[in-house]
Amino acid sequence: MATGSQTSAARSEAPRTSTPVVEVHELRKNYQLGESEVHALRGITLSIAQGEFVAIMGVSGSGKSTFMNILGCLDRPTAGRYLFAGIDVSAFTRKELARIRNQKIGFVFQGFNLLGRTTALENVELPMLYCRASKKEREERAREALALVGLADREDHFPSQLSGGQQQRVAIARALANKPLLLLADEPTGNLDSRTSVEMMEIFQKLNEDGLTIVLVTHEPDISRFADREIVFRDGRIKRDERVRNVQVASEVLKSLPKLED
Numbered sequence: 001m002a003t004g005s006q007t008s009a010a011r012s013e014a015p016r017t018s019t020p021v022v023e024v025h026e027l028r029k030n031y032q033l034g035e036s037e038v039h040a041l042r043g044i045t046l047s048i049a050q051g052e053f054v055a056i057m058g059v060s061g062s063g064k065s066t067f068m069n070i071l072g073c074l075d076r077p078t079a080g081r082y083l084f085a086g087i088d089v090s091a092f093t094r095k096e097l098a099r100i101r102n103q104k105i106g107f108v109f110q111g112f113n114l115l116g117r118t119t120a121l122e123n124v125e126l127p128m129l130y131c132r133a134s135k136k137e138r139e140e141r142a143r144e145a146l147a148l149v150g151l152a153d154r155e156d157h158f159p160s161q162l163s164g165g166q167q168q169r170v171a172i173a174r175a176l177a178n179k180p181l182l183l184l185a186d187e188p189t190g191n192l193d194s195r196t197s198v199e200m201m202e203i204f205q206k207l208n209e210d211g212l213t214i215v216l217v218t219h220e221p222d223i224s225r226f227a228d229r230e231i232v233f234r235d236g237r238i239k240r241d242e243r244v245r246n247v248q249v250a251s252e253v254l255k256s257l258p259k260l261e262d
């Protein structure tokens, strides 16, 4: 679509002189599984600049989640280097990683992972419990984040009272609550129908246009075309890494999709 290429052209004019958000060099991850060793990552080298929207593709077992867990400071590599925003976190302790993760990284998962007996607003407030914000500040920021994903009128709803798409929006708002430098999403549309998936991409594109760096794992080629760069994993290695030509604009695509009854 023409509008898509315009958007990405406009975006690429912005100077990208700052430190990359992600820089990994010869990243390896082995898992010990009884007697044998699984080589989940076999030497990944790449760099992700601030403001990029990257889609990670690849068949099941190719190492996508392993890579995301390391990027998200949930796990450490067996070998290789990881610089997050210029800081070498490769040798960080679990506690140091947790601090970076809580302050700088937002996560969205396939299963939403919301607390069932807790309202949308409280779910979004959760990550802020570890920061020094007052109750009032936490609520304000949670309201802001919910408004950003179009759920301002649902803050008192419990997850069971929300559709799958709405629950995923709450999860995105929660991921944004701490104003992260990097948003990681591992198959966030895996449980959603196609229109709702595109609605998620509309939110991601909006956040990305506002400058947020996003790394999204998906096995759906239709979804990866909303990102501006596509990296394909195979057997723990990078098979392909290129810019998406004709980036799809979610708000445009939505116009051509039938509306579902809620």
Ligand code: ADP
Residues within 6 Å of the ligand: 031, 032, 033, 038, 039, 040, 058, 059, 060, 061, 062, 063, 064, 065, 066, 067
């Ligand atoms: P993907 O997300 O692309 O499906 P994963 O990163 O989950 O791939 O897995 C990559 C490889 O590592 C697979 O062979 C998987 O079975 C293996 N693996 C992942 N996590 C573990 C673990 N905790 N222990 C042992 N093997 C694992």
Ligand code: MG
Residues within 6 Å of the ligand: 064, 065, 066
């Ligand atoms: Mg996975």
